[in-house]
Every structure is written in structure tokens, then in C-alpha cells.
Amino acid sequence: MEYLKITAGDSLQYMADVYGHGLKYERPPFTFHSQEWESLARKRMSIESMGYVCGNASTGETCDKNVQAFRKWSIVPRRLVKTSGYPSVEAKVLGKTLRTPIAIAPVGVQTIFNPDGELAAAKAAAREHVPYIYSTAAATPIEEVARANGDGERWFQLYWPANEHNDITVSLLKRAKKHGFSALFVTLDTYKLGWRPSDLDNGYNPFLRSDTVGTALGFTDPVFRRSFKAKHGKEIEQDLETAASEWTGTVFPGFSHGWDGLEFLREHWDGPIILKGIQSVSDARQCVELGIDGIVVSNHGGRQQDGGPASLDCLVKIVDAVGDKLEIFFDSGVRCGADIAKALALGAQMVLIGRPYVYGLVLGGEEGVGHVLRSLLGDLTMTLHLGGLPSASKEHLNRSCLEHED
Numbered sequence: 001m002e003y004l005k006i007t008a009g010d011s012l013q014y015m016a017d018v019y020g021h022g023l024k025y026e027r028p029p030f031t032f033h034s035q036e037w038e039s040l041a042r043k044r045m046s047i048e049s050m051g052y053v054c055g056n057a058s059t060g061e062t063c064d065k066n067v068q069a070f071r072k073w074s075i076v077p078r079r080l081v082k083t084s085g086y087p088s089v090e091a092k093v094l095g096k097t098l099r100t101p102i103a104i105a106p107v108g109v110q111t112i113f114n115p116d117g118e119l120a121a122a123k124a125a126a127r128e129h130v131p132y133i134y135s136t137a138a139a140t141p142i143e144e145v146a147r148a149n150g151d152g153e154r155w156f157q158l159y160w161p162a163n164e165h166n167d168i169t170v171s172l173l174k175r176a177k178k179h180g181f182s183a184l185f186v187t188l189d190t191y192k193l194g195w196r197p198s199d200l201d202n203g204y205n206p207f208l209r210s211d212t213v214g215t216a217l218g219f220t221d222p223v224f225r226r227s228f229k230a231k232h233g234k235e236i237e238q239d240l241e242t243a244a245s246e247w248t249g250t251v252f253p254g255f256s257h258g259w260d261g262l263e264f265l266r267e268h269w270d271g272p273i274i275l276k277g278i279q280s281v282s283d284a285r286q287c288v289e290l291g292i293d294g295i296v297v298s299n300h301g302g303r304q305q306d307g308g309p310a311s312l313d314c315l316v317k318i319v320d321a322v323g324d325k326l327e328i329f330f331d332s333g334v335r336c337g338a339d340i341a342k343a344l345a346l347g348a349q350m351v352l353i354g355r356p357y358v359y360g361l362v363l364g365g366e367e368g369v370g371h372v373l374r375s376l377l378g379d380l381t382m383t384l385h386l387g388g389l390p391s392a393s394k395e396h397l398n399r400s401c402l403e404h405e406d
Contacts, residue, residue: 011378012086030363030371034336034356034379037372041359048204049112053358055198056302062310063302066333069310073342074403078388087384088391089377093327093350094183094272094293098153099129100377101344101392105331105352106157106185108137109206109214114361114368119148121361124369126152128377133157133185133352136172136251139213141220146179156181157276159190162253163261170268171223177271184269185296189277192254194304207248210240218247262290274329279309284318287326294327301332301354312343319347337379341387345397 018028031040042050056063091101104125110117118140125132126149134145136159146154156176161169173184199205207214218224219236228236228243236243265273276296278284287295297315299308311332319328330348334340340351353376360372380392389396 011374011381014374015378028371030360030368032375034372034375037356037359037363041362044362045113048202048206051196051198051202051204052109052112052206053107053355055196056306057194057196057304058306060302060306062299062306062308063333065308065310066299066302066312067335069312069333070335070339070342072405073312073346074405075338075341075345075383075387075401076403077386078401081388081390083385083390087381087389087396088393089381089384091350091392093329096153098131098350100131101349101380102340102351102353102373102376103131103155103329104133104357104373105354106133106135106137106187107354107358108135109139110358110361111139111213112206113358114365116365117361118145120366121357121369122146122149122152122154124357124366124373125154126150128370128373130353130373131155131350134176134181135159136187136217137207137214139216141216142175142181143179143220146181149180154181155183155185155274157185157187159187159251160253160257160261160265161250162255163257163264165250165253166264168218168221168223168227168250169264171221172217173265173268175221177269183272183274183293184265185274185276186265187276187300188256189298189300189304190252191256192252194300195306196303205248207252208241208244210244215244215247218250219243224250259286259290262292272327274327276329278318279311279314281317281321284322284326288322292326294329296329296331296352297348298329298331298352312346315343315346315348323347337376337381337383340376340380341383341392341397342402344392345399345401347399 089101091098104121114120118138122132122145131153132149133155134142135157212219225236272293274294275287275292277298278295279299297311297318299311315330328348329350329352330343331352331354334351334353343351357369357372360368
């Protein structure tokens with residue numbers, strides 16, 4: 001797989017190199033069929049890890065809607081468009097110009113998919129110039145992931161503890177800021193894990209086990225450690241089962257905060273704050289009124305609430321209502337480069353990639369994640385190029401490029 005490393009950060013050169021190696025009858029170790037990544041990964045995972053990442057809330061209706069919603073929009077190509085090079089896929093978000101319009105979505109417990117877990121994903125993200133979002137539910141301490149990510153762009157996702165644990169929240173934010181995480185993504189739809197039949201069938205909740213899978217951030221947090229010792233008279237390592245249960249109850253408190261709680265986060269975080277899980281126009285407008293920097297239009301990939309609308313359908317309505325008043329990120333249902341292009345054309349400024357990179361992690365660790373990211377970016381670039389679109393900027397890639405089909 002050495003030749004896969006040569007073209008890191010250059011998706012079109014990656015394509016050229018693969019064809020070049022093909023002249024020597026060498027085939028790449030991973031498929032470029034994005035729709036096959038999941039099925040191949042399923043063959044490699046345990047039944048528990050497969051159920052966790054592939055499973056959805058209840059019947060999976062919301063997940064199905066997410067994927068199918070992209071088919072309602074078609075990219076109409078334009079011809080005889082003269083360009084001086086291949087399309088730029090730069091993105092301007094959070095006051096910065098970044099080389100790619102995608103970011104790695106926060107996914108926890110990654111060592112159940114590959115022993116290298118978050119370290120592999122963070123390294124691949126930096127190599128491919130893709131922002132990395134660290135999950136509160138990570139299986140690797142934040143300090144180690146920051147080192148693995150090096151000088152990459154990285155953001156911190158918070159599962160928000162209840163007010164009685166504000167001291168722990170402050171500690172987590174301080175650690176994130178200290179280690180170079182420049183933006184805060186607050187997940188709003190997971191104050192308790194959803195009704196997930198796959199996990200229930202397996203009796204599997206990775207956060208409750210006597211290990212550090214899903215609890216690494218808490219078990220290494222000085223405030224949580226002090227609190228645990230004061231309450232139980234022993235260190236976390238002496239009773240991992242109790243510690244896992246208490247940490248899980250801390251970051252998944254069971255009930256939601258209110259809008260008034262955002263002021264507390266502002267007091268303790270001096271960077272951009274992005275609220276993840278916004279689906280309604282009224283909530284988006286409330287974010288504008290409160291001066292929130294950005295939102296992620298997301299339904300957690302259909303993993304939390306079933307029977308909901310497709311995330312892409314929500315994006316259209318929210319962009320129409322508040323698209324010029326705050327920054328809009330998008331996730332849920334993205335599986336290929338055309339999906340990314342459509343979400344950007346409909347008004348998202350950046351698209352978060354979730355399950356596909358996890359499948360890459362399963363199939364090949366750091367190289368597998370890198371392959372998925374590079375493939376998605378190559379697919380996006382060629383989708384724009386062959387559609388006569390000189391860049392992924394709003395000047396060129398917007399709703400006028402799309403046709404809505406019943």
C-alpha cells in the first residue's frame with residue numbers, strides 16, 4: 001500500500017497513480033465503489049461493532065430517507081465552460097479558508113472498528129487536509145489524538161453534561177482549547193442514546209463496559225477523577241464498571257439543556273460555537289437570534305430518532321430561512337462525491353463525513369480512512385469538472401445547478 005501514501009492530499013493525482021500502477025498489473029487494496037465500503041466492512045467487524053455503526057433508530061426509516069433524499073436532486077451539467085485548471089474545492093468556514101469542503105464527523109468508540117481507532121483517523125485527516133472533529137465518546141484521550149493530528153485543523157464535539165457537572169464541562173473545554181481544538185461542536189440530539197434495535201439485540205452498549213472504549217476522555221479528566229475518588233474512596237482503575245456507568249451518565253444525562261444554557265458555554269469557550277442536530281427552521285432562527293456562530297443540519301444519520309425528515313430536506317428549508325445569517329454545516333446520508341456537491345449547492349458550507357470513513361477505518365486503518373477521504377474528494381472534483389463548474393464556491397455551485405425531481 002506504499003503508493004497510496006505518495007499522493008496524500010491530491011485526489012486527482014491519486015487517480016492517475018492508480019491507473020499508472022495498473023499498467024504494471026497492480027491493483028489498489030481498497031475498492032473505489034463507495035456503495036461497497038459498508039458491505040465489505042460488515043464482513044470484517046464483530047456482530048457488536050457492526051450493529052453499533054450500521055444500526056439505526058427503530059425501523060431505520062430516517063436513515064433511509066437521508067440516503068434517498070439526494071436522489072430527488074440532479075446536477076445539470078453546463079457545456080463549453082472554459083477553465084484554466086481543475087475545480088477548486090476550497091471552503092471558507094469559521095473565518096478560515098480550508099483546502100477541502102468536508103470534515104470528519106465526530107464518531108466515538110473507534111477502537112471497536114480498528115485497534116488504532118481515533119489515532120488512525122486523526123492522522124489520515126491531517127494528511128488529506130480534512131478537518132477532524134474529536135468526539136466526547138472517543139476511545140482515545142484527547143491529548144493523544146491532538147498529537148496524532150499534528151498541525152491539522154481540529155474541532156471538539158461536546159456531549160453536554162448536566163448543570164450539576166459544570167465543573168467537568170469546563171475541564172473538557174479547557175483541555176480541548178489547550179490542545180489546539182479551535183471550534184466547539186455541541187451535539188443537541190443525544191442526551192440519551194436512541195432506541196437502537198441492533199444494539200439491543202446484541203445487548204451491547206460500548207459505554208458501560210469495564211474498559212476505556214467510549215470513556216477515555218472522562219477517565220483521563222482530572223475533575224472527573226477527583227470527583228470519582230471523593231465519592232467512592234478509590235481510583236477509577238480500581239472499579240472500571242462503576243466508573244464507566246458514572247461517566248456515561250455524566251455525558252448522556254438523559255434530559256436536554258435549554259437555550260439559556262448556551263450562555264454558560266460562551267463564558268468558557270472563546271472560539272466559534274456550532275450547534276449540531278438542528279432540523280427545524282424555528283430552531284435555526286433561534287440560533288441566529290442568540291448569535292450562534294453556526295449549526296450542523298443533522299439527524300445523527302438516523303441513529304437517534306426514527307420517523308423524522310431527511311436531513312437534506314431540512315437543509316433546503318433552513319438555508320432559505322437563515323442561510324446568510326450564520327454558517328451551515330451538513331451531515332446525514334452522504335455516501336459519494338455527488339452527494340457532497342448537492343449538499344453544497346443547496347447551501348451547506350461544509351459537509352461532515354461519518355459512516356464512510358468508519359468503514360475505511362475497518363478496512364485499512366489510517367490508509368483506509370485516507371482512501372475514503374481521497375476518493376470522496378476525487379469524486380467531488382470530477383463531478384464538478386465534468387459538470388462545467390469551476391469551483392465549489394457559492395459563485396459556481398449553487399441551487400441553479402440543480403434540478404428537483406419528483
